[in-house]
Amino acid sequence: MTDGGATVADEAPRRPQGESSLALRMARVFLENRLASIGGILIVVISLFCFAGPLFYHTNQVAGNLLNVNLPPGPGHPLGTDGVGYDVLGRLMAGGQSSLEIGVAVGVVSTMAGAAWGAISGYLGGIPDAIMMRIVDTILAIPAIFLFIYLATIVRPNVWLLIAVLSALSWLGPARLVRGEALSLRSREYAQAVAVMGGSRIRVVVRHIIPNAIGTIVVNATFQIADAILVLATLSFLGFGLPPPAPTWGGMLANGTQYLADGYWWQIYPAGILIVVTVVAFNFIGDALRDALDVRLQRR
Amino acid sequence: MIHYLARRIGQAIIVTLGVSVIAFAMQHMVPGNLARAIIGTHATASQIAAFRHSFGLDKPIWVQYWVFLRHLAVGNLGFSYRLNRSVDSILAIDIPKDILLVGLSLFLAVIIAVPVGIAQATRRNQLLDYSATAVSFTLYSMPSFWLGLILVGWLADSAHLFPPEAPQGATIGAVLSQPRALVLPVATLTLVNFALFSRYMRSSAIDALAQDYIRTARAKGLSERAVLFGHLLRNSLAPIATLVGLSIPSILTAGLVTEYVFNYPGTGLAFFNAATQDDYPVELGITVLVALATVVGNLLADIAYAALDPRVRYD
Numbered sequence: 086m087t088d089g090g091a092t093v094a095d096e097a098p099r100r101p102q103g104e105s106s107l108a109l110r111m112a113r114v115f116l117e118n119r120l121a122s123i124g125g126i127l128i129v130v131i132s133l134f135c136f137a138g139p140l141f142y143h144t145n146q147v148a149g150n151l152l153n154v155n156l157p158p159g160p161g162h163p164l165g166t167d168g169v170g171y172d173v174l175g176r177l178m179a180g181g182q183s184s185l186e187i188g189v190a191v192g193v194v195s196t197m198a199g200a201a202w203g204a205i206s207g208y209l210g211g212i213p214d215a216i217m218m219r220i221v222d223t224i225l226a227i228p229a230i231f232l233f234i235y236l237a238t239i240v241r242p243n244v245w246l247l248i249a250v251l252s253a254l255s256w257l258g259p260a261r262l263v264r265g266e267a268l269s270l271r272s273r274e275y276a277q278a279v280a281v282m283g284g285s286r287i288r289v290v291v292r293h294i295i296p297n298a299i300g301t302i303v304v305n306a307t308f309q310i311a312d313a314i315l316v317l318a319t320l321s322f323l324g325f326g327l328p329p330p331a332p333t334w335g336g337m338l339a340n341g342t343q344y345l346a347d348g349y350w351w352q353i354y355p356a357g358i359l360i361v362v363t364v365v366a367f368n369f370i371g372d373a374l375r376d377a378l379d380v381r382l383q384r385r
Numbered sequence: 386m387i388h389y390l391a392r393r394i395g396q397a398i399i400v401t402l403g404v405s406v407i408a409f410a411m412q413h414m415v416p417g418n419l420a421r422a423i424i425g426t427h428a429t430a431s432q433i434a435a436f437r438h439s440f441g442l443d444k445p446i447w448v449q450y451w452v453f454l455r456h457l458a459v460g461n462l463g464f465s466y467r468l469n470r471s472v473d474s475i476l477a478i479d480i481p482k483d484i485l486l487v488g489l490s491l492f493l494a495v496i497i498a499v500p501v502g503i504a505q506a507t508r509r510n511q512l513l514d515y516s517a518t519a520v521s522f523t524l525y526s527m528p529s530f531w532l533g534l535i536l537v538g539w540l541a542d543s544a545h546l547f548p549p550e551a552p553q554g555a556t557i558g559a560v561l562s563q564p565r566a567l568v569l570p571v572a573t574l575t576l577v578n579f580a581l582f583s584r585y586m587r588s589s590a591i592d593a594l595a596q597d598y599i600r601t602a603r604a605k606g607l608s609e610r611a612v613l614f615g616h617l618l619r620n621s622l623a624p625i626a627t628l629v630g631l632s633i634p635s636i637l638t639a640g641l642v643t644e645y646v647f648n649y650p651g652t653g654l655a656f657f658n659a660a661t662q663d664d665y666p667v668e669l670g671i672t673v674l675v676a677l678a679t680v681v682g683n684l685l686a687d688i689a690y691a692a693l694d695p696r697v698r699y700d
Contacts, residue, residue, distance in 0.1 A: 345538055
């Protein structure tokens, strides 16, 4: 996967490490790497579609219209209507908002929390490390979807709760990755020098370990967003996401499923394709960044 | 090797205990109290007190945990008040069907992903490599339920090749007696797992191809076939063994979704049904079971890795 479009970046002359800042290196990735550019453009287009689209294309996504049920694409409804009369195109826009908001929030929160946990665990080493990592292993042992569904039967989901719960179960991967980095970083001379000079442990973690693991962290955040969008769609599809009438891509597919045999393709394909394209776009960026930042890591 | 095994098994036991704590905590997170959740909103105070007493819910929390742990140790996963059956008896019927669905898909996925990955590595950056990468990337980014829906739409509703629903029946014999109905759920899960494995298989084979022993094997004049099957295959399989072990949560998640989409009568569907009916004991029992499968899977993966790559044992 990593070599598909990365050849452009590979052929570019390798610059010595540390010559430019992370932001500059990332900017260069987007300019030089074809897949990253495509991913970046796709995300901009999808974001505009979801957030700016409703400003120009007005639909009612709260009250259904039972006189306009399951209309095929045509004048007034470019992508038809669904089983309760919502305009599908407008609902795609509105549904994308929650997907992107929750996905990005979960990606950022879970990666930051996981990075902090992993950096501290790896830096401390020994018994604290063993305890902290067994906690990660324990939560990791229970597949998240089972916990989500269990929690969803106890509390009624809303956007903030979904962000909190998805993040609470997604920080484990980044924690493991960053711990691995921290284990090797803490034995470097500059980390030891801080300790010799009387610098606190917190200073080593915040000023030296996390900045040096930032490549791993940024790449992981991108993949986390992609994963969060998929999990969210699955939860909504199973009926444990945001309750109706909140629009979600997964929820649209759940409703469209009943009409699968009727051939109402506009209720099955557009939402699914949007999910795939969004996830592919974030994965493209993650893969390109990983190649460019030369992070030696295995995904998850 | 023995030291390594002992350490890994010790870790697995700690994680299992951790899982039991989480499961126990989940049981106590049920809103209101468990007694009311189970015997209903019209129960009187004395009925609730009687229920709490008979199930030991009035005992101190650590005593309750100890009882929970003892039951767990002998495989007693609780009792479903909704279905009026023990959770073990439900699982005993459903697990063989899961092993069939998940095991068969896993087997097929590995059988396909390994040669495809090796072919991609040996023909790197050629048409075959790009096509296989595009396919696995798309599958990987696709919600598994949507993949299942598309297959139903194409192969069942339009082409009428296979039934849209999974085989129905309580026993594994009943499921096996309808092989045509088994095709779509197995195909869905196989594709999902293939996408998971093929990208690793490719990079694992590429890494192995760059090693000195491959150059040595070629330099001493072995045929390409002997190099690929004698040297490359075994060495690039080791990471896959770990990957399969570590992927058990993803595989079981995809299994749950596939069972839901196709109405396949396994534990995933039982879990879903329990969740929609607030059948907490079944939900918890299945969660514990799935977590145990994950712990055991990770342990077996590490042992398999150590067996395939002796260097690991001396870490």
